Amino acid sequence: MKALLIADHDNNHLSEQTAKALSAASQLGAVDVLIMGHDCTEVASQAACLSGVGRVLLAEHEALKHQLAEPCAEAILSIASEYQAIVSAASTTGKGVLPRIAAKLDVMQISEVIEILDEKTFKRPTYAGNAIQTVQSNDSIKVLTIRTANFATTENAPTSAEVVALDITLGQQRSVHISDKVSDSERPELQSAKVIVSGGRALGSQENFNATILPVADKLGAAVGASRAAVDSGFAPNDWQVGQTGKIVSPDLYVACGISGAIQHLAGMKDSKVIVAINNDEDAPIFQIADYRLEADLFEALPEITRLLS
Amino acid sequence: MKALVAVKRVIDYNVKPRLKSDGSGVDLTNVKMSINPFDEIAVEEAIRLKEAGKVSEVVLVSIGSSKSEETIRTGLAMGADRGILVNTGDPAIEPLAVAKILKSIAESEQVGIVIVGKQAIDDDCNQTGQMLSALLDWPQGTFASVVDIQSADKVLVTREIDGGLQTLELDLPAVVTTDLRLNEPRFASLPNIMKAKKKPVSKVSLADLGLPENFIEPRLIVQKTEAPEVRQAGVKVADAAELIDKLRNEAGVL
Numbered sequence: 332m333k334a335l336l337i338a339d340h341d342n343n344h345l346s347e348q349t350a351k352a353l354s355a356a357s358q359l360g361a362v363d364v365l366i367m368g369h370d371c372t373e374v375a376s377q378a379a380c381l382s383g384v385g386r387v388l389l390a391e392h393e394a395l396k397h398q399l400a401e402p403c404a405e406a407i408l409s410i411a412s413e414y415q416a417i418v419s420a421a422s423t424t425g426k427g428v429l430p431r432i433a434a435k436l437d438v439m440q441i442s443e444v445i446e447i448l449d450e451k452t453f454k455r456p457t458y459a460g461n462a463i464q465t466v467q468s469n470d471s472i473k474v475l476t477i478r479t480a481n482f483a484t485t486e487n488a489p490t491s492a493e494v495v496a497l498d499i500t501l502g503q504q505r506s507v508h509i510s511d512k513v514s515d516s517e518r519p520e521l522q523s524a525k526v527i528v529s530g531g532r533a534l535g536s537q538e539n540f541n542a543t544i545l546p547v548a549d550k551l552g553a554a555v556g557a558s559r560a561a562v563d564s565g566f567a568p569n570d571w572q573v574g575q576t577g578k579i580v581s582p583d584l585y586v587a588c589g590i591s592g593a594i595q596h597l598a599g600m601k602d603s604k605v606i607v608a609i610n611n612d613e614d615a616p617i618f619q620i621a622d623y624r625l626e627a628d629l630f631e632a633l634p635e636i637t638r639l640l641s
Numbered sequence: 642m643k644a645l646v647a648v649k650r651v652i653d654y655n656v657k658p659r660l661k662s663d664g665s666g667v668d669l670t671n672v673k674m675s676i677n678p679f680d681e682i683a684v685e686e687a688i689r690l691k692e693a694g695k696v697s698e699v700v701l702v703s704i705g706s707s708k709s710e711e712t713i714r715t716g717l718a719m720g721a722d723r724g725i726l727v728n729t730g731d732p733a734i735e736p737l738a739v740a741k742i743l744k745s746i747a748e749s750e751q752v753g754i755v756i757v758g759k760q761a762i763d764d765d766c767n768q769t770g771q772m773l774s775a776l777l778d779w780p781q782g783t784f785a786s787v788v789d790i791q792s793a794d795k796v797l798v799t800r801e802i803d804g805g806l807q808t809l810e811l812d813l814p815a816v817v818t819t820d821l822r823l824n825e826p827r828f829a830s831l832p833n834i835m836k837a838k839k840k841p842v843s844k845v846s847l848a849d850l851g852l853p854e855n856f857i858e859p860r861l862i863v864q865k866t867e868a869p870e871v872r873q874a875g876v877k878v879a880d881a882a883e884l885i886d887k888l889r890n891e892a893g894v895l
Contacts, residue, residue, distance in 0.1 A: 397807070399809065400771065400774075401780060401781065422803050423783075423800070423801070423802040424802075426767050426783070427771060427781070427784075428771075429771075430768035430769075430771035430775070431771050431772065431781075432775075433737065433772065434771070434772035434773075435775050435776075437737070438737075439735050439736070439737050439859075439860035439861050440736070440737075440766070440768050442766045442767055443765065457667075457763065457765050458667060458765070459765065461657065461658045461660075461868070461869065462658055462866050462868070462869075463868070463869050465864040465866075466862065466863050466864065467861065467862040468861055468862075469860070469862070505780045505812035506780040506781070506782075506809050506810070506811050507811075508808075508809060509797065509809060509810050510807070510808045511802075511805060511806070511807050511808075512805050512806040513804045513805035513806075514804060514805050522803070526894070559821070562822075569801055569820075569821075569822055570801070570802075570803065570804055570805055570806075576820075576821055578803070583894050584888065584895075594657060595654075601869075601872060604894070605888070605892045605894050606872075606875075607884065607888070618874060619872075619874045620872040620873075621874065621875055622876070622892065623875055623876060623878050623887055623888070623892075624875065624876070624877050625877075625878050625880070625881070626877065627880070627881075632880075632881050635880075635882075636881045639881055639882060639885050
């Protein structure tokens with residue numbers, strides 16, 4: 332079986348999610364990686380270094396600069412017939428484009444794969460992770476998005492794979508990119524961070540969130556997460572949201588502060604290696620899955636932790 | 642222009658799903674069912690677009706058993722104009738088939754915009770809107786947090802993407818999928834609930850749409866449905882100092 336892996340990148344850096352999706356795709360067979368973008372040869376060289384990559388296909392085009400779903404789908408479909416599997420991380424880019432591929436190929440996509448049993452059988456979570464389905468696809472081409480939290484990162488290979496430039500012709504575009512408002516933060520990204528410190532509704536305000544959560548995160552070199560309740564209350568931006576409707580993460584250490592542990596939040600972080608919960612409510616459901624639980628007032632415990640780490 | 646909104650009847654988001662002991666799926670008998678929360682946001686957005694004079698009519702469509710009429714009535718009570726129930730009986734229908742059915746309706750109704758939830762909270766697929774957009778060859782604006790119809794042929798959509806927000810300008814007709822922050826759906830008032838009972842809901846079969854019956858046969862075989870591995874509760878620590886000590890020396894993560 333030959334798999335085509337769609338790379339996630341920002342025209343400069345290859346996302347760590349791609350290295351994780353690669354270890355999933357490699358279980359299916361030989362993997363070519365497709366880089367779609369503009370002025371992104373650097374990304375191609377990064378992808379070429381990953382272990383298990385057959386070829387890196389580089390599709391550069393002005394219309395692919397922002398990796399909008401429509402032109403990306405066109406580019407993928409132009410080479411899809413050479414593959415038996417089209418794979419991507421379940422990033423917002425992957426989730427946007429892959430169903431288009433599936434529809435055009437008339438196959439059913441398998442979303443958010445957490446385990447590959449064999450080349451046509453997969454496990455995926457449904458009902459916010461409360462029910463794990465084992466599904467079999469008999470479609471001629473498998474279209475899969477990968478929940479990268481469940482797969483290890485691929486290491487670098489001793490030698491680089493070949494980079495092949497593709498000549499892509501695209502039709503007239505009816506989606507135009509206007510602007511991006513991307514949070515420019517020095518902190519690691521949620522989905523690749525080793526440590527995440529998350530805050531919930533108990534923080535009470537955006538000021539408290541920033542004053543209490545951020546110093547601990549800075550001390551730990553951690554990414555910052557938030558529960559949906561905290562995001563809905565305006566304490567934290569939406570792209571910090573961890574949960575079924577936000578980001579799915581699996582860091583080495585997840586520190587949940589003032590998060591009660593609604594099902595939808597647990598769905599996003601329960602695969603973390605070590606979970607710490609800090610909450611003053613001893614009945615908080617988060618305590619049932621935490622490795623270490625500290626029943627304490629956040630506004631005392633977190634500054635204390637910050638001080639002790641200094 | 643007309644707006645088409647797809648609504649799915651799913652297990653209520655406050656209910657913890659109960660798995661059948663034989664691994665055949667989630668037990669839905671006597672379980673509270675509601676409109677999929679993302680679809681409720683889609684209905685709200687279409688109604689707001691109508692209130693702003695950008696959309697002339699809000700048409701709801703639901704695909705499923707006759708009980709899905711309740712889901713349509715929920716949206717009609719919020720303020721949508723009429724409904725179409727595509728009766729396919731009880732079996733779960735995959736996004737690919739749903740997208741094909743919606744394509745047929747979007748074309749016959751000649752709608753200017755389709756708004757759907759980004760995912761259903763039962764199968765968590767996150768596919769239907771994108772598939773529909775591809776099948777129609779219309780632009781897509783997924784995971785929308787702002788939908789701003791500029792003219793009869795342009796819409797600005799701000800999307801929630803990894804790391805922030807992205808704004809696109811799409812040619813209409815287009816497909817938009819909703820994210821959580823697009824709006825807060827209104828509660829239907831009692832008079833509106835009563836009025837919704839009188840709003841028209843046409844009931845159609847696959848044959849009425851000119852689609853073959855085998856068209857909704859699932860492509861994926863669900864071999865089993867099981868509970869996730871349960872994580873065990875760990876230990877209680879007395880204070881911040883003990884926590885840091887354990888993380889450093891026991892867990893080895895600091």
